[in-house]
Amino acid sequence: MASNDLLKGMLKPIILKLLFENGRMYGYEITQLVKEISGGEIELTFGALYPILHKLELEGIVKTESEVINNRNRIYYSISQKGSGKAKEKIEEFEEMLKTLKIFFKPNFGLKYELFGQ
């Protein structure tokens, strides 16, 4: 339930990663999967999701297919062939960032400070 400010900047990489791994997905499906995978910790709201998807589509990284299922319109999003490289790049960039963050949040990293020392 805590979809707090901690999420800023992480949602786009998460969405890209999910599309990359799972092929085509529709919006509602993405929110449910994120909730499930995170054990309910990350609540991806529609107000955050759709602007991201639309922007990715505009950038040509994501493509859409519309289908009518159970009388309701459903829009599938997937990484476009053209945008595949860029998507992978963004995902890897974020994974690098996570590695960097780990250095800060390792227990006992205070030792590092002595190198910089005064």
Add this chain to the structure above:
Amino acid sequence: MASNDLLKGMLKPIILKLLFENGRMYGYEITQLVKEISGGEIELTFGALYPILHKLELEGIVKTESEVINNRNRIYYSISQKGSGKAKEKIEEFEEMLKTLKIFFKPNFGLKYELFGQ
């Protein structure tokens, strides 16, 4: 040098963690340490840093001491005794979020990580 949008929401936890581990630090020192620890990947700008520090001070989590060193004013920031619990809480909350993110992105524990290993 990419201190891009990927950082959103992560700066406050990083700053809190640094103050928690290293005791009192001054602003400029914090920016330099972040740059060094991250291998230049995270560039903490003053425009981001000082508003965060001031807000933390207003919340009572951080306290300040002013000293004149080399004819220049220097302001030391540190976790206040009163704010210690809250700071720890925020740090742990962020560490939980990092664990959750790991589920989405399987980070391979690279060289950097093992250097600082447990």
Add this chain to the structure above:
DNA sequence: AAAGATATATAACTTTCTTATATATACTCG
């Protein structure tokens, strides 16, 4: 019939970051 799940989307607002600007001292190099 009402409530909840499924489904997409926009608008108003807030927070948080980047970029630019202001101020001022100390040190180093040519």
Add this chain to the structure above:
DNA sequence: CGAGTATATATAAGAAAGTTATATATCTTT
């Protein structure tokens, strides 16, 4: 001795990325 770099704190304008609220509509369960 002047220029540039490093040290030091801070604010303001603007952009980006979220939250919350709202709108619409169908299907399923109680």
